[in-house]
Amino acid sequence: MKISKLSKNISLKRELESGNEEQLKTVRQVLADVRENGDQAVRKYTEMWDGIVLSDLRVTEEEINEALQHFDPQLKQDLEEAANNIRNYHEAQKRNGYTLPLTDGSYLAQRIVPLDSVGLYVPGGSAAYPSSVLMNVIPAQVAGVKRIVITSPCGKDGKLPPAVLVSANILGVNEIYKIGGAQAIAALAYGTESIAPVDKITGPGNIFVALAKREVFGEVAIDMIAGPSEICIIADDSAYPDEIAADLLSQAEHDKQACAILITTSEKLAQAVSEQVENQLKQLPREEIARASIENFGHIYIAENMDQAVEAVNTLAPEHLEIVTENAEKVSEGIRHAGAIFIGRYSSEPVGDYFAGPNHVLPTNSTARFASGLNVDDFIKKTNIVYYTEQTWKENVQKIARLARMEGLEAHARAVESRGWKKGEN
Amino acid sequence: MKISKLSKNISLKRELESGNEEQLKTVRQVLADVRENGDQAVRKYTEMWDGIVLSDLRVTEEEINEALQHFDPQLKQDLEEAANNIRNYHEAQKRNGYTLPLTDGSYLAQRIVPLDSVGLYVPGGSAAYPSSVLMNVIPAQVAGVKRIVITSPCGKDGKLPPAVLVSANILGVNEIYKIGGAQAIAALAYGTESIAPVDKITGPGNIFVALAKREVFGEVAIDMIAGPSEICIIADDSAYPDEIAADLLSQAEHDKQACAILITTSEKLAQAVSEQVENQLKQLPREEIARASIENFGHIYIAENMDQAVEAVNTLAPEHLEIVTENAEKVSEGIRHAGAIFIGRYSSEPVGDYFAGPNHVLPTNSTARFASGLNVDDFIKKTNIVYYTEQTWKENVQKIARLARMEGLEAHARAVESRGWKKGEN
Numbered sequence: 001m002k003i004s005k006l007s008k009n010i011s012l013k014r015e016l017e018s019g020n021e022e023q024l025k026t027v028r029q030v031l032a033d034v035r036e037n038g039d040q041a042v043r044k045y046t047e048m049w050d051g052i053v054l055s056d057l058r059v060t061e062e063e064i065n066e067a068l069q070h071f072d073p074q075l076k077q078d079l080e081e082a083a084n085n086i087r088n089y090h091e092a093q094k095r096n097g098y099t100l101p102l103t104d105g106s107y108l109a110q111r112i113v114p115l116d117s118v119g120l121y122v123p124g125g126s127a128a129y130p131s132s133v134l135m136n137v138i139p140a141q142v143a144g145v146k147r148i149v150i151t152s153p154c155g156k157d158g159k160l161p162p163a164v165l166v167s168a169n170i171l172g173v174n175e176i177y178k179i180g181g182a183q184a185i186a187a188l189a190y191g192t193e194s195i196a197p198v199d200k201i202t203g204p205g206n207i208f209v210a211l212a213k214r215e216v217f218g219e220v221a222i223d224m225i226a227g228p229s230e231i232c233i234i235a236d237d238s239a240y241p242d243e244i245a246a247d248l249l250s251q252a253e254h255d256k257q258a259c260a261i262l263i264t265t266s267e268k269l270a271q272a273v274s275e276q277v278e279n280q281l282k283q284l285p286r287e288e289i290a291r292a293s294i295e296n297f298g299h300i301y302i303a304e305n306m307d308q309a310v311e312a313v314n315t316l317a318p319e320h321l322e323i324v325t326e327n328a329e330k331v332s333e334g335i336r337h338a339g340a341i342f343i344g345r346y347s348s349e350p351v352g353d354y355f356a357g358p359n360h361v362l363p364t365n366s367t368a369r370f371a372s373g374l375n376v377d378d379f380i381k382k383t384n385i386v387y388y389t390e391q392t393w394k395e396n397v398q399k400i401a402r403l404a405r406m407e408g409l410e411a412h413a414r415a416v417e418s419r420g421w422k423k424g425e426n
Numbered sequence: 427m428k429i430s431k432l433s434k435n436i437s438l439k440r441e442l443e444s445g446n447e448e449q450l451k452t453v454r455q456v457l458a459d460v461r462e463n464g465d466q467a468v469r470k471y472t473e474m475w476d477g478i479v480l481s482d483l484r485v486t487e488e489e490i491n492e493a494l495q496h497f498d499p500q501l502k503q504d505l506e507e508a509a510n511n512i513r514n515y516h517e518a519q520k521r522n523g524y525t526l527p528l529t530d531g532s533y534l535a536q537r538i539v540p541l542d543s544v545g546l547y548v549p550g551g552s553a554a555y556p557s558s559v560l561m562n563v564i565p566a567q568v569a570g571v572k573r574i575v576i577t578s579p580c581g582k583d584g585k586l587p588p589a590v591l592v593s594a595n596i597l598g599v600n601e602i603y604k605i606g607g608a609q610a611i612a613a614l615a616y617g618t619e620s621i622a623p624v625d626k627i628t629g630p631g632n633i634f635v636a637l638a639k640r641e642v643f644g645e646v647a648i649d650m651i652a653g654p655s656e657i658c659i660i661a662d663d664s665a666y667p668d669e670i671a672a673d674l675l676s677q678a679e680h681d682k683q684a685c686a687i688l689i690t691t692s693e694k695l696a697q698a699v700s701e702q703v704e705n706q707l708k709q710l711p712r713e714e715i716a717r718a719s720i721e722n723f724g725h726i727y728i729a730e731n732m733d734q735a736v737e738a739v740n741t742l743a744p745e746h747l748e749i750v751t752e753n754a755e756k757v758s759e760g761i762r763h764a765g766a767i768f769i770g771r772y773s774s775e776p777v778g779d780y781f782a783g784p785n786h787v788l789p790t791n792s793t794a795r796f797a798s799g800l801n802v803d804d805f806i807k808k809t810n811i812v813y814y815t816e817q818t819w820k821e822n823v824q825k826i827a828r829l830a831r832m833e834g835l836e837a838h839a840r841a842v843e844s845r846g847w848k849k850g851e852n
Contacts, residue, residue: 218791384785388777
């Protein structure tokens with residue numbers, strides 16, 4: 001890995017693929033077609049792109065039972081324990097609204113209401129992502145969303161990976177569709193004969209899915225568009241180089257555009273980690289991906305002291321931050337911008353990807369400056385409530401009318417003035 | 427106003443102007459130019475479009491003092507009281523993070539951190555909008571945002587409206603710029619020699635401002651893109667027609683595309699409101715705007731009963747809902763989708779626009795199905811924290827490694843396994 005002195009000009013930002021004109025044109029056409037022709041269009045594109053003629057779009061009970069029957073019981077138990085941990089962490093995010101009583105029985109309030117329905121897109125392809133199912137569905141369930149739908153492109157055999165079906169089953173979700181791509185996003189946004197529309201769509205996908213989500217935004221809500229993964233590690237002399245290297249590589253194996261950065265006060269550690277990365281790379285099944293990531297976006301920076309390291313992290317605002325130093329908790333207190341923080345040697349980042357409880361859907365590409373990981377608030381909305389009695393109205397009507405007239409909005413002033421007193425009721 | 431029976435096919439949705447290709451091209455050019463050339467480009471476009479050669483981009487202390495000197499003390503007091511009410515309502519939205527202790531000293535936590543800096547765009551033109559200053563700045567202040575910037579296009583005299591400067595002064599905000607349009611959004615997003623960049627931009631503007639906000643989204647956060655205002659009123663025989671008409675017109679006067687809808691169980695009320703609207707329209711200074719809104723988007727629906735009225739509102743998901751009925755609070759309990767609810771005869775909607783306390787920046791165009799009004803959460807973000815001790819790691823390392831391998835991510839498994847035990851430390 002490249003090693004250099006830490007300077008002020010560090011950045012995580014990469015030029016991310018935002019789709020070309022032709023891809024966008026295709027996506028718009030698919031969206032319009034599904035909006036117009038429903039299931040028929042969904043089937044057409046599924047046949048065209050995935051090469052599959054589907055009888056049912058929806059996964060049947062038999063398919064779920066089959067997946068359950070052949071699934072490794074140990075893995076099922078692991079998934080159940082992960083689900084419990086994730087649920088516990090997110091339960092603490094539940095909120096009630098509030099009521100502020102004013103004089104005379106008047107009050108103001110905020111009411112919290114879950115979304116009616118959400119759709120989760122689970123990417124297909126070679127791998128199965130049961131952890132995505134847990135991380136997206138559980139906060140929606142904790143929020144109180146009644147209807148939760150999963151959609152994912154099926155394999156050539158017309159089936160979804162058992163791990164996805166088993167994860168959904170553990171959570172009690174059984175409305176699952178076997179479709180992917182822009183046509184799946186269109187079906188969730190607009191609805192078809194067999195799929196009722198949802199209010200929000202979450203979950204990652206390929207460039208067509210990302211473009212489709214951007215296009216339907218406004219019609220429905222969407223989660224953030226996630227970029228390639230990032231890990232930043234702050235470490236000092238107390239860290240073990242092989243562990244730091246392994247953690248850097250855990251994110252590098254995700255994507256050739258993933259970014260792994262070590263910031264350390266120890267030149268010795270820097271050198272040792274660099275060597276370890278090279279050694280471990282050679283033994284990785286996904287060596288090609290991880291190597292491309294490390295070569296293009298991996299970097300080790302030598303900081304003069306811990307304060308400089310912390311300030312650099314606040315500039316980067318990384319998705320994942322590990323702090324493997326003496327007094328790691330104390331160091332963490334200086335961090336203002338990071339999606340998730342893993343404190344101490346035993347909090348290896350994959351602990352959070354799968355199991356600990358906090359969400360693994362996190363802001364990338366420095367957006368942790370202003371964005372949060374997926375959480376229960378993403379599945380609720382708030383309604384403001386005003387209840388004024390006659391007395392409270394009477395005390396304030398003139399002030400309100402004056403403010404309205406200051407803005408040149410006479411009808412506003414007249415509306416608030418229109419109550420009883422002008423009719424001689426009082 | 428048109429009167430018809432309530433049916434299932436009601437909708438608030440209007441085709442909103444999303445900008446044409448040429449406008450988008452202009453905006454992209456302005457953004458690129460300001461990013462490249464900073465203040466010089468900002469000045470160029472301000473001269474080109476606003477016809478003003480600015481010496482300072484920033485409002486001076488003298489200008490603020492001058493505005494304060496000549497400002498009506500009664501109005502200043504009204505603004506101060508409104509600011510207090512708004513602050514009280516939003517204070518209740520402040521949150522702390524949480525810590526969940528696990529066994530053995532391990533813990534999970536969520537940390538709440540305010541954004542570092544936000545910029546508020548205040549539209550210019552004929553009117554001044556001090557209420558927008560209060561509604562955007564106060565939630566950011568309550569959240570704990572340290573740097574709050576206001577920008578607004580100045581008049582031909584090179585000055586901002588006194589009401590805007592006085593409102594900002596009441597809130598203690600003194601970083602105010604006299605620029606508007608796409609160049610102002612670019613300056614806030616990218617920064618210039620004289621304006622440091624911000625992390626989030628809020629506030630409404632014309633089509634160029636809206637397009638610029640969409641373009642910089644991702645680089646910085648933005649609030650929702652607000653559409654024309656909407657009011658929906660549920661009323662029964664107990665309501666006074668002149669009051670209902672006045673409230674409908676209070677939103678109709680905002681915009682020719684504003685939408686005013688009455689849903690009532692009383693045919694008598696429907697008829698009387700329709701007549702009242704016509705009578706009151708003739709006496710309004712903004713008659714032309716309000717009349718266009720009422721003619722194009724105004725509607726009175728007769729509902730068979732209150733349940734049907736409530737269900738219709740949940741379909742519409744209006745920005746503002748008034749409930750002027752017997753047992754209005756009870757009726758309000760059935761509402762799942764509305765930006766703000768005004769309960770009872772004395773809670774005329776302008777009460778909330780200016781004074782009561784809840785935010786007046788609310789989701790329009792049926793997005794109240796999934797979106798909330800501006801609130802303190804819009805100015806904070808959440809960081810997930812994992813702290814595992816050796817013991818907790820030891821208990822869970824195998825489960826985590828199995829889950830990682832199930833997803834085909836070997837480097838994840840090796841990272842979490844890399845700790846002490848493989849080195850014979852334990």
